[in-house]
Amino acid sequence: MKKHTISILVENKFGALNRIVGLFSARGYNIDSISVGTSEDDSVARVTIVSKGDDDVIEQIIKQLNKLIDVTKVVDLTYDNYVERELVLIKVAANRNSRSELMQISEIFRSKIIDISPRSITIEATGSEQKVDAMIKMLDPFGIKEIARTGRVALKREFEGTV
Amino acid sequence: MSTNEMTGAEIFVKSLIEENVEYIFGYPGGAVIGVYDAMHDMSHIKHILTRHEQGAVHAAEGYAKATGKVGVVVVTSGPGATNTVTGIADAHMDSVPLVVFTGQVSTNLIGNDAFQEADIIGITRSITKHNFLVKDVKQLAWTIKAAFHIASTGRPGPVVVDMPKDVMASKAAFLYPKEVKLRGYHPFYFGHMGQINKAVEIINASRKPVLYVGGGVINSNASAELYNLAKKLNAPVAMTLMGLGAYPGDDKLSMGMLGMHGTWYSNIAVDQCDCLIAIGSRFDDRVTGNPAMFSPNSKKIHIDIDPSAISKNVKVDVPIVGDVRHVLERLTPLVNTLDTKEWLEQIEDWKAEHPLRYENGSEIRAQFVIEKIYEMTNGNAVITTDVGQNQMWAAQFYKFLNPRSNITSGGLGTMGFSFPAAMGAAFGVKDRPVFSINGDGGIQMNIQEMATAVSNKLPLKIVILNNGYLGMVRQWQDLFYKKRYSHVTLGNNPDFVKLAEAFGGAGFITDKTEEVVPTLKEAMKINDRPVIIDFRTIKEDNVFPMIPGGGTVAQIIDYPKSVKELQMAKVHSEAVK
Ligand SMILES: Cc1ncc(C[n+]2csc(CCOP(=O)(O)OP(=O)(O)O)c2C)c(N)n1
Ligand SMILES: [Mg+2]
Numbered sequence: 001m002k003k004h005t006i007s008i009l010v011e012n013k014f015g016a017l018n019r020i021v022g023l024f025s026a027r028g029y030n031i032d033s034i035s036v037g038t039s040e041d042d043s044v045a046r047v048t049i050v051s052k053g054d055d056d057v058i059e060q061i062i063k064q065l066n067k068l069i070d071v072t073k074v075v076d077l078t079y080d081n082y083v084e085r086e087l088v089l090i091k092v093a094a095n096r097n098s099r100s101e102l103m104q105i106s107e108i109f110r111s112k113i114i115d116i117s118p119r120s121i122t123i124e125a126t127g128s129e130q131k132v133d134a135m136i137k138m139l140d141p142f143g144i145k146e147i148a149r150t151g152r153v154a155l156k157r158e159f160e161g162t163v
Numbered sequence: 164m165s166t167n168e169m170t171g172a173e174i175f176v177k178s179l180i181e182e183n184v185e186y187i188f189g190y191p192g193g194a195v196i197g198v199y200d201a202m203h204d205m206s207h208i209k210h211i212l213t214r215h216e217q218g219a220v221h222a223a224e225g226y227a228k229a230t231g232k233v234g235v236v237v238v239t240s241g242p243g244a245t246n247t248v249t250g251i252a253d254a255h256m257d258s259v260p261l262v263v264f265t266g267q268v269s270t271n272l273i274g275n276d277a278f279q280e281a282d283i284i285g286i287t288r289s290i291t292k293h294n295f296l297v298k299d300v301k302q303l304a305w306t307i308k309a310a311f312h313i314a315s316t317g318r319p320g321p322v323v324v325d326m327p328k329d330v331m332a333s334k335a336a337f338l339y340p341k342e343v344k345l346r347g348y349h350p351f352y353f354g355h356m357g358q359i360n361k362a363v364e365i366i367n368a369s370r371k372p373v374l375y376v377g378g379g380v381i382n383s384n385a386s387a388e389l390y391n392l393a394k395k396l397n398a399p400v401a402m403t404l405m406g407l408g409a410y411p412g413d414d415k416l417s418m419g420m421l422g423m424h425g426t427w428y429s430n431i432a433v434d435q436c437d438c439l440i441a442i443g444s445r446f447d448d449r450v451t452g453n454p455a456m457f458s459p460n461s462k463k464i465h466i467d468i469d470p471s472a473i474s475k476n477v478k479v480d481v482p483i484v485g486d487v488r489h490v491l492e493r494l495t496p497l498v499n500t501l502d503t504k505e506w507l508e509q510i511e512d513w514k515a516e517h518p519l520r521y522e523n524g525s526e527i528r529a530q531f532v533i534e535k536i537y538e539m540t541n542g543n544a545v546i547t548t549d550v551g552q553n554q555m556w557a558a559q560f561y562k563f564l565n566p567r568s569n570i571t572s573g574g575l576g577t578m579g580f581s582f583p584a585a586m587g588a589a590f591g592v593k594d595r596p597v598f599s600i601n602g603d604g605g606i607q608m609n610i611q612e613m614a615t616a617v618s619n620k621l622p623l624k625i626v627i628l629n630n631g632y633l634g635m636v637r638q639w640q641d642l643f644y645k646k647r648y649s650h651v652t653l654g655n656n657p658d659f660v661k662l663a664e665a666f667g668g669a670g671f672i673t674d675k676t677e678e679v680v681p682t683l684k685e686a687m688k689i690n691d692r693p694v695i696i697d698f699r700t701i702k703e704d705n706v707f708p709m710i711p712g713g714g715t716v717a718q719i720i721d722y723p724k725s726v727k728e729l730q731m732a733k734v735h736s737e738a739v740k
Contacts, residue, residue: 010347011346014298015284015285015296018285018288019288022288026289059474060475063471064471066471067469067470067471068347069292069313069345069347069348070293071347072346072347
């Protein structure tokens with residue numbers, strides 16, 4: 001089963017997000033991650049959902065999403081060229097001995113340290129899901145205390161190739 | 164303040180007049196008392212006070228299915244609103260256009276667990292086509308327009324409009340919009356010409372076509388177009404439960420109903436055809452059985468207005484998204500008249516070998532009652548049916564000649580549907596008799612509506628096929644659970660004649676086959692009030708043919724001719740359960 005990144009534009013109205021989430025639960029579709037915020041147009045929110053499923057299932061999901069009156073556009077970015085990012089905050093146990101190594105790791109991942117205390121540091125990282133996963137793996141041995149991930153956001157690329 | 168300002172309640176009434184609403188089915192309460200005050204002086208619209216909100220929704224469904232217009236319901240908040248849930252779910256499954264107006268507590272109280280508060284928007288989200296909470300009286304007229312637009316266009320369905328009490332009391336100028344624009348809603352009507360051409364190619368190469376017809380043909384008023392296509396192709400027609408009436412049941416090309424309790428020959432024909440043209444039907448599991456084995460040798464074409472209905476259960480070769488009538492109008496001129504002589508002869512042979520049948524005797528058979536009603540009404544009645552054996556026998560033995568004549572709860576299978584739906588149909592259709600067919604179980608689920616039917620002098624014929632059992636469940640326990648009848652006996656059924664009379668209606672009862680016709684004749688003479696006719700039928704009869712759930716045509720049980728054959732059928736169905 002493939003992971004699909006589905007980008008949804010929906011009327012920025014009371015209850016509209018509920019309709020989307022409710023559709024997934026009522027029909028037994030899974031949500032790996034979901035992120036919501038306004039789009040370029042204030043009256044429209046962009047919802048990015050990552051869902052695993054066979055092509056048939058994903059096709060049904062997209063059709064069902066399109067049926068929602070408040071949904072104005074649905075795109076499965078998976079087969080397009082698109083950019084994706086996720087932001088994560090990781091609070092790791094740290095002491096005098098481990099702090100510098102943690103700072104090195106943070107640097108390698110081009111992330112930032114945004115909070116520090118005698119017993120922990122908090123790292124902010126952005127990147128693809130794989131990058132975030134790899135970073136978490138590296139930090140795990142130090143003792144991760146808390147993680148907050150935003151879930152994936154994505155947009156279609158205008159030009160082919162990477163920047 | 165402009166002089167044209169009025170309250171939300173007044174805007175509500177004016178908007179319904181703009182929508183040409185004839186009937187509101189409803190029940191008042193605290194949250195809508197202001198709305199009811201505004202309705203007190205209504206002259207264009209008749210309010211029908213049902214005796215339960217579920218009755219109101221089914222009545223609105225019956226009205227909508229019989230007329231093609233939008234059914235309208237008004238109820239109060241909390242329990243009034245929650246009582247509509249079954250009816251709304253029913254309408255959602257069967258694509259019935261409804262607008263259900265629910266009262267709501269005042270906006271400042273929403274979310275406070277206020278008296279008679281229920282989150283009906285949350286509750287009905289997954290069983291409506293759309294729903295609205297009106298937060299500002301300035302939005303009310305627009306919302307009502309949008310609700311009717313959404314309910315009645317595309318694949319029709321129920322829309323809920325939740326109206327807080329304070330919104331309905333506050334004032335705004337009334338301007339009913341001519342149209343509403345919804346960014347996210349653009350039903351697609353016309354069908355892609357490229358797809359239509361592909362379908363034509365497949366159809367023209369076919370020698371053994373079958374038209375598999377569902378309720379979408381009726382919703383899009385495409386019976387005439389379907390008739391033209393069938394006649395041009397010389398293709399036999401199999402109908403789903405919801406599709407009955409879309410094609411005349413007495414025509415030579417009709418194979419009646421298909422699916423679990425469909426005719427033997429329609430199921431075999433679908434199995435063996437080389438081209439299956441699904442029109443306004445949705446490959447429901449009651450039709451397909453095991454979807455992997457459904458119609459295995461055919462090229463499949465699927466015409467439906469709902470893109471999500473396509474390839475949901477069964478993969479098709481050529482999907483055509485569009486309104487059935489529009490698509491057929493363009494498809495039919497392009498197809499050739501097919502040489503299906505051999506195929507039709509084959510089907511005639513099957514019809515002769517495996518007809519629908521039952522053994523008549525002195526004890527009443529439900530099938531016989533339905534057959535007689537068919538004959539005595541010349542196939543011209545509006546028939547509402549409940550759920551269970553009564554529904555299947557009505558579907559098998561009443562040959563519906565016209566669309567919008569067969570009104571039943573197909574998708575949800577709601578017991579208690581038939582009688583209130585018949586009331587709604589009778590308000591909408593004055594020139595044809597309306598019969599409500601019921602089991603002795605289901606009729607008791609909305610029997611309170613006798614008071615509504617009597618108050619409105621509705622000349623309904625309420626037929627009870629009284630077998631003393633929750634018959635369809637008993638049948639499954641008989642066939643699949645070693646006849647262990649667990650809680651299916653209806654021991655203390657009321658005296659339905661007295662009950663009818665207590666409400667001010669008329670009642671008849673008989674348990675003899677020879678009295679069926681005379682009793683129906685007597686009942687049909689009464690036209691100023693509802694009549695209940697209690698037919699005491701054979702108690703343990705089963706509906707055949709039957710394909711056990713999830714099975715294939717190889718497992719079809721035709722009407723067993725002997726005890727031995729029935730025994731074998733049971734063993735057989737045990738194996739495929
Ligand atoms: C509201 C509801 N509850 C339960 C069922 C399950 N059910 C399906 S058919 C049936 C038996 C119906 O009995 P009756 O009304 O006497 O009709 P019969 O099958 O005997 O004709 C039941 C309980 C249902 N369809 N709807
Ligand atoms: Mg019964």
